[in-house]
Amino acid sequence: MDQELVKYKNDLKISKKSKDDMVNKKAKSFRLTDRDFEIFAFLLEQKFASLEQIYFRFFDARVKVTDPMPAGLHVTRQRLQILKRNGFIKSEKVYSEARSLYLLTGLGVTALRAKKPHLADLKVINQIDFRNYDHDTKVNDCRIAIERTGKIIRWLPERKLRAQGFESDFSWDELPSELVPDGIFITSKGERVAFEIETTPRKKSRYEEKLLGFRSVMLGSKPLIHRVIWVGYTDRVYGDLKDVASGTDGFMVESYSHFLSKLWPRGMPEKV
Numbered sequence: 001m002d003q004e005l006v007k008y009k010n011d012l013k014i015s016k017k018s019k020d021d022m023v024n025k026k027a028k029s030f031r032l033t034d035r036d037f038e039i040f041a042f043l044l045e046q047k048f049a050s051l052e053q054i055y056f057r058f059f060d061a062r063v064k065v066t067d068p069m070p071a072g073l074h075v076t077r078q079r080l081q082i083l084k085r086n087g088f089i090k091s092e093k094v095y096s097e098a099r100s101l102y103l104l105t106g107l108g109v110t111a112l113r114a115k116k117p118h119l120a121d122l123k124v125i126n127q128i129d130f131r132n133y134d135h136d137t138k139v140n141d142c143r144i145a146i147e148r149t150g151k152i153i154r155w156l157p158e159r160k161l162r163a164q165g166f167e168s169d170f171s172w173d174e175l176p177s178e179l180v181p182d183g184i185f186i187t188s189k190g191e192r193v194a195f196e197i198e199t200t201p202r203k204k205s206r207y208e209e210k211l212l213g214f215r216s217v218m219l220g221s222k223p224l225i226h227r228v229i230w231v232g233y234t235d236r237v238y239g240d241l242k243d244v245a246s247g248t249d250g251f252m253v254e255s256y257s258h259f260l261s262k263l264w265p266r267g268m269p270e271k272v
Contacts, residue, residue, distance in 0.1 A: 030082060030086070032088075032111060032115075035058055036079075036083060036088075037111075037112060037115050037116055037119075038058065039054060039058055039083075039089075040088065040089075040104055040108050040109075040111065040112040040119075040120075041112060041116060041119040041120070042054075042057065042058075043089065043102060043103060043104040043108070044104045044108075044109060044112065044119070044120065044122055044124065044125075045119075045122065045155075045157040045159060045160065046136070046139070046140050046143065046157060047103070047125050047128065047136055047159070048092070048101040048102060048103050048125070048128050048136070048140075049101065049102055049140055050099055050100075050101055050102070050137070050140075051073060051076060051077060051080065051099070051100070051102070052073070053137075053140050053141065053144060054076055054080065054102065055069075055073045055076040056144050056148075057144045057147065057148070058076075059073075059075060059076045059079075080102060083108075084102075087105060087107045087108075088104070088105060088107055088108040088111060089102050089103065089104055089105060089108055090102070090103055090105050091103070092127070092128055094130075094133070095130075096130075096133075101128060103124075103125060103126075103128065104124055104125075105124065106124050108124075109124045121160075121163075121164075122159050122160060122163065134199055135197070135199045135200075138197055138199060138233060138256060139158075139182045139183065139195075139197055141256075141260060142182075142195065142197060142231060142256075142259065142260070143155055143157075143183060143195075145259070145260050146185060146195070151187055151188050152185045152186060152187050152188065153186050153187070153188055154185065154186040155183055155184075155185045156183060156184045156185065156186075157182075157183055158180060158181070158182050158183060161175070161180050161181070161183075161184065162180050165177065166184060166224070167224065168192060168224055170190075170222060171192075171217075171222045171223060171224040172220070172222055172224075173217045173220075173222075173223065173224035174217075174224070175217060175224060175225075176213060176216070176217070178213070179210070179213040179214065179217075181194040181195055181196045181214075181228075182195055182196050182197055183195045184225070191226040191227060192224065192225050192226050193225070193226060193227045193228070193229060194214060194225050194227070194228045194229070195228075195229045195231075196210070196228065196229070196230050196231070197230075197231040197232075197233065197256065198230070198231070198232050198233065198237045198241065199233040199234075199237070200233075200237070201234070201236055201237055201240070202237075202240075204240055204243065204244055207240060207241060207244040207245075208244055211244055211245055211248065211251070214228050214251075215248070218250050225250075226250065227250045227251075227252065228250060228251050228252070229252050229254065229259075230245060230251060230252065230253045230254075231253075231254050231255070231256055231259050232253065232254075232255055232256065233255075233256045235255070238253070238254075238255040238256075241253045
């Protein structure tokens with residue numbers, strides 16, 4: 001039995017060494033940049049991203065929304081192809097529209113873990129769940145818009161919140177396990193802001209329950225959550241959210257298109 005245990009441990013070491021050797025070999029053919037690692041972290045946290053989303057978040061250097069976008073997004077596309085060719089990312093087709101989505105691979109996670117271990121504590125997703133595609137891609141849009149303002153220091157994605165929960169040294173509360181928003185971000189002023197987007201209509205009672213859940217961790221002198229940004233994708237959903245949360249302290253209700261247009265200092269114009 002002891003010999004079997006020794007063999008098992010040795011096999012694990014060999015497997016880990018083989019992975020590390022593969023990363024090192026790939027990295028020698030070209031240099032992974034800090035931006036590459038940030039792209040890896042985004043893909044791992046948000047499950048996937050489109051070419052356009054990666055461009056807007058990591059490559060867009062335009063000054064005005066009205067400035068023309070680069071033809072074909074060639075620089076972004078070229079970098080992603082290099083990362084894909086070297087095995088750090090992969091792509092998957094969206095059959096409902098003419099586009100591909102990029103995901104992180106196991107090799108990409110290994111590289112990320114070596115460089116930024118605090119960003120690589122989630123399991124890699126091998127396949128996109130297209131049942132949640134519309135919702136997840138709009139969360140990506142909104143996260144990108146928020147981060148582009150330069151006024152937040154950390155975004156905690158839903159995946160991390162579900163896996164690890166959320167609490168703060170500055171609060172007595174802990175986020176209830178049944179209350180998991182699409183993200184929580186920390187502002188440069190230290191505020192903890194929950195972000196939630198509703199893409200399909202629901203009964204108003206569901207929104208009322210969610211509002212009460214958020215309110216339960218927003219009260220007292222040391223609240224866990226300071227504010228909630230609640231976004232409605234359609235006019236109907238936006239109207240229902242306004243009816244439910246109107247006048248409630250700490251809640252900002254916005255439509256998806258208006259929310260993006262307000263927070264996008266450069267890049268994509270308002271969506272309609």
